[in-house]
Amino acid sequence: MPHRGTAEKRTAKSDPIFRNRLVNMVVNHIMKDGKKSLAYQIVY
Template sequence: MSRRGTAEEKTAKSDPIYRNRLVNMLVNRILKHGKKSLAYQIIYRAVKKIQQKTETNPLSVLRQAIHGVTPGIAVKQDV
C-alpha cells in the first residue's frame, strides 16, 4: 500500500476574456516554448476572424470543430 495520498483531479481554469475552459485548454495545447501570451494572441485572432466571417457565436463554432475532430469510439490496444 502506498503511503502517499491519491492525487486530486485538477479542473481546467477558464480564459480571461471569454471565461471558457475549452479556450484555455486549447491555449495550453498550442503553447510554444512556454509563451502563453503568444498562444492567447493566436487563439483570440482566430476567434475574431471566425466572428467576422460567420457572424455567429465563435465559441459555438469552436465547440463544433472540437467535437468534429474527437473520435466517437475509444480504441484500446491489447498489450
C-alpha cells in the same frame, strides 16, 4: 501502490476574455516554450 494516496483532480481554469475552460485548454495545448501570451494571440 503509492504511499501518499491518489492525487486529486484539478479543473482547468477559464481564460480571461471568454471565461471558457475549453479555450484555455486549447491555449495550453498550442503553447510553445511557455509563451502563453503568444498562444492567446493565435487563438483569439
